[in-house]
Amino acid sequence: MYEMHAEPIPGQDGLVWHVISKETRASALCGRPLAPPASPAPPKGEAAEERYCSSCMTAVGSAVERNLRRPTTT
């Protein structure tokens, strides 16, 4: 299973959504180390731009593809 994780964009006012897996919570799928949970991004209302990490999206896409191809044992 995967979870979305928002990180502040360095030098910009906005957030980028990375994907983390349950197994590797220390870093995102793209390899980006995650900020410690002690410093969450403060809510800034509707002004902040949000985008998705393309590397994480690609990683999720290939992982889902592998799962679809894997024969089920049930």
Ligand SMILES: [Zn+2]
């Ligand atoms: Zn990422």
